[in-house]
Amino acid sequence: MPGTYIPTDYFPVLVILLIASAIGLGALVAGILVRPRRPYAQKLTPYESGNPPIGEPRSQFSVKFYIIAMLFVVFDVEAVFMYPWAVAYDKLGIFGFVEMMLFMFILLIGYIYVWKKGAFNWE
Amino acid sequence: MDLPITITLMDIRAIVPELTLICVGLIIMLLDLVVKKKDLVALAGIAGTVLALFGTYKLYGVTDTQFVFSNMFVLDGYANFFKVIFYINLILTICISIKYMEIEKSSFGEYYALLLFATSGMMIMASAADLIVLYLGLELMALSTYILTGLMRKQPRSNEAAIKYFFLGAFSSAFLLYGISLTYGMTGTTNIKEIAFAISTLGIADNPIMYLGLIFMIVAFSFKVALAPFHMWAPDVYEGAPTSITAFMSVGPKAAGFAVMGRILMGAFGDMQAQWVTVLIPLAVLTMATGSIIALSQTNIKRMLAYSSIAHAGYILLGIIAGTPEGLTASVNYLMIYTFMNIGAFAIVIMLRSKGFQGENLDDYKGLAKSHPVAAALMLIFMFSLAGIPPTAGFIGKFYVFMELIGSGYTPLAIIAIIFSAISAFFYLRIVVYMYMKDAEQEIVLTQSPTMNIALAVTSVMVLVLGIFPSFLLYFVRYSIMGY
């Protein structure tokens, strides 16, 4: 039951969590307590000695990045199937090999398709 | 550890139709890169479907249920019959879309490849004997349909429909997965047969978590087949999608959803029938009400047909509520009839679309009988059939569903269904009135093509033949579901 069980195995994790937060927070708090605070307009600009910022800070990405990212995600995640296959390879034998080759072949068709459609052309 | 993986030739034989469709789909994708004329690609798609149909025909002799791939995939008459529905849907859709996609300037080869992939996803759903396979089939179907919906990239309407469909579809599959995970947690298996076994041996039919899992799954399927109150996406998506895709997805995903519903509810959750019937009855009533009543106020024909398809989902659900094999037979029979009449109606809608003319308003149908008597007569047949007026097939479909419902003791529900059916006749007949009794406001040019004419001929003849000689189809359905 949730009420009675105490996860003692995870106690070190809790300790690390507490120490880590204590160090991080402690540094910030110490800084606030120790440092002098004298703000003026020039000092509050994002770049104290640089140019004043122009326009929106967030700029638009080119749509090309998204297309490459989408292709990356799709082809990358397929590797998920290769890990268990590789681990169990010696037990799967020739059957597993053929199966994986079929899978790769289908991916290859997708790759040819994407290539011919020109999705990899940057310009 | 010895891994129990053995794949026999029988296993491969069982999935030959699916493999054919996927291979042809892949070939089409490559073909599209070199072929400029998209008609050829479309013909390749039809040829592939015919091949797959032949494969299913060869397997049809196998009436006794076969489990292959370590009980993950099932081959029985029930699945095979649904596959036939999907083939018909696919071939008719390709026939009506060749010319249309040219007019919409969206004649891509991928269109046909995606249609094939979506159909193979539906076939995998119909044959799924395991929730994992079911999920994969569903996603193959859904992901392909999302893209098809948004295929007219330059049109904001199509983009918007795709966004709505995608988000609600993905939302519903998350629900399905949560339902699957709860069911798996309670029963310890994802196999449909074993779930049924576990429910009866462990005696967990009354378990609230089991019930929750069941409800999550019903919600997910309700999204897919557009049952109220989970139908909100349907009118928008049906209106924005290319009309041929609207025709495709008003039949295919719906039929696949019902195939899965029939298998899961009656197969896996057979012992919980009392529970799911109490959930489905309000859904069915609400669905018929929303579909029939909101359709009355529509001015766009695609939207009107969307509400009509929602109402039809309600009628089909009634057969499942009856909870008997005969009820399921009536539902499946209805689905087959619905395929013909719905695609026929959409074919006429597509004919009205010509260069520079949308042809989607109900007003565009005014005076159609004078200028184009044949098209008007065909539309008349389809509208009569959708409304369920004899001697068309739509009447037969409704008749059997209502009979089975009364036979199972749900007489009040049957009466409600008949009332809504009468209300819905109103908006179908309004189109007929527009066509025959009003004067045309403008000149209508019909877009014709040989494949379109074939599709129209097939659908209209089938609607009439099945209306006059219903026993043939019904015998066929009974024979298929016998083993189920």
Added chain:
Amino acid sequence: MVPLNWYIILSAVMFSIGMFGFLSRRNLVIMFICLELMLNAVNVSLVAFSHYLQSINGQILVFFVITVAAAEAAIGLAIIIAYYKNNPTIKVDEINILKG
């Protein structure tokens, strides 16, 4: 060992957060992230069940969920980009050509 209940409750909470976010947020990309959260909630519960039942099926399903989610992400982003090219907004309230 941490009891099964904890994982199931965690999964239910994650799923609810995702669902609530999906229904209440009005930015397509945020809604998308909420969807992924819902799927991952399911993955947590599947893996927990799989471990406690000593059955491998749940973990297999998790693999498939991960890959399908990636495919879904690619398609979803493609659809959003196609939409964005025609009308530059990703706020749901402004997506309203189709209604009635």
